[in-house]
Amino acid sequence: MYIRMGCGFRSIVNGLELFNDFLGGALGVIPSHQTIENWLLKAGIVEYLDSCNKFRGKEYSIIIDESITVGSQKLLVILAAPAQHEGKTLKHGDVEVLAMAVSSSWKAGDVEREIIKLKDKIGKTPKYIVSDNGHNLRKGAELADVPRHRDISHTIGLILEDEYKERTDFKEFMDIMNKKRLSYQLTANAYLLPPKLRTISRFMNMSKWVEWAWAILQVYDDLGESQKAAYTFVxxxxxxxxxxxxxxxxxxxVFTKVKKEGLSHTSAKYCKDYIWINLLRKDEIAEGCKRVGRAIRRYINEECALLKSKDECHNITSDIIESTFGVYKSIQPKNKHCGITPIVLALPLYGKVTDSKKRRKRPKGDCPWRADAAA
Known part of the structure; x- marks a missing residue:
């Protein structure tokens, strides 16, 4: 209930008491919220300590990242996944939390030590690392002498930032969109407002507002006079x-292809061909499109250099670890001054509880409270 439903420990007690009343006391004595929290932390420790055993003798890759500062601390998380991509988007049930460490900052040497520890625990160095382009993570992988894939989302976000961040027309358009959001709120034109623009990772999250602007262009002639006047800037x-x-x-x-099927020579060729057809081959395509297309093709070629055979298929996205940090953000104490708390031990359990294939199946007709009630 805590992990799957987002209930607090006291809410879990209230829920169990409600079920107990409905079942006529069949559940017996309901544990306190502190007892439930202790059970969760103990189960998390067991799962965390056992995670390294699941990759002994196997080829594995790691996904590594650090959290934003919480209080005065940062959380470094290392997830493990099979080295060979399994042809599907990674979910929490597909990865294991190999390492969680807390520090006020994470320098390259610190990251290197955490990576080397994995070799001692598992008996084998990871085949490759996936991370964003942070200097400490990049340098840490280099010091540990482990090949590193650059996360596709962050890298393409940087390509888009390099192309558009300083362009006058782009900055003007973004500024006008922000002003329109403020001026048309609570008006009859509010239903056509553009999506909220992110201040962090803006270039990694452009799709929604670009789709909005494109949709306005497509339906502009069908809008009323008031709406036309409001959005004529598009x-x-x-x-x-x-x-x-x-x-x-x-x-x-490109994202859909690579994140779902992994990076192989086959998927790389598909992506490069698609870019060629849609962004490079046509004469009428804008120069900005062509620069972005060429940069993405270079990135794909550079990442393909880590594929040692035609049959290899690697994961090159760190989306799953971003989602893991999102899970922690949803359960961390509201008071950020507490820093990283022991509740972080819920993370190793998340994939086991949310993945239906990994949840233990109870025999049909077997209800745990019936035996207790009979006793």
Missing amino acids: LDYKELVTELYHVMETVDV
């Missing part, structure tokens, strides 16, 4: 919106 940036739409449509195809 027409002024039609060339930019069209360029961004072509770029993001291609980026989304």
